Amino acid sequence: MATMNEAREAIYAAFLTAWGSTTDVARDNEAFVPVEGSPYVRLSVRHIGRSQRTLGRVGNRNFGSLGAVFIQVFVPINTGLKAADDLAKAAQDVFEGVTLATVEVSFLDVIVRETGPDGKWFGMVVQANFDYEEVK
Numbered sequence: 001m002a003t004m005n006e007a008r009e010a011i012y013a014a015f016l017t018a019w020g021s022t023t024d025v026a027r028d029n030e031a032f033v034p035v036e037g038s039p040y041v042r043l044s045v046r047h048i049g050r051s052q053r054t055l056g057r058v059g060n061r062n063f064g065s066l067g068a069v070f071i072q073v074f075v076p077i078n079t080g081l082k083a084a085d086d087l088a089k090a091a092q093d094v095f096e097g098v099t100l101a102t103v104e105v106s107f108l109d110v111i112v113r114e115t116g117p118d119g120k121w122f123g124m125v126v127q128a129n130f131d132y133e134e135v136k
Contacts, residue, residue, distance in 0.1 A: 002103035002132050004065065008045045010103040011069055011130070015043055018094040023087065034074065036120070039083060041091065042072040062133050069095060069107075069128040074121040081122070088112045088124045095128035105132040 002010070012027070019025060026032035026042040034040050049066040071091040075084045096110040108129045115123040
């Protein structure tokens with residue numbers, strides 16, 4: 001059982017621990033300037049739905065929240081696709097088939113999509129859909 005903030009912080013911690021020093025990581029609401037010519041990822045957590053799953057008195061009702069983690073992968077343009085593929089696969093592996101035990105956040109599916117060139121960068125995005133419950 002988790003609050004929105006607890007779930008988000010657990011997701012950030014899980015990714016950052018698993019990712020280590022693989023690349024720089026840009027995070028929500030933090031200033032970031034990419035190093036030109038070096039790959040990096042941008043990590044975002046977005047909540048997309050919520051429903052009441054059980055009835056009952058206050059303190060005994062379950063609410064389910066749905067969301068998605070987005071890991072945007074950026075590699076320098078004109079360097080081929082292998083580096084982007086490898087980073088996207090590594091990001092996918094962080095969450096695919098995982099439940100974060102500390103807050104019971106379960107990842108339902110993890111999708112990799114190419115987003116293509118954007119200025120000096122070629123991008124891919126990894127979307128990891130999740131859910132968790134909160135008791136209120």
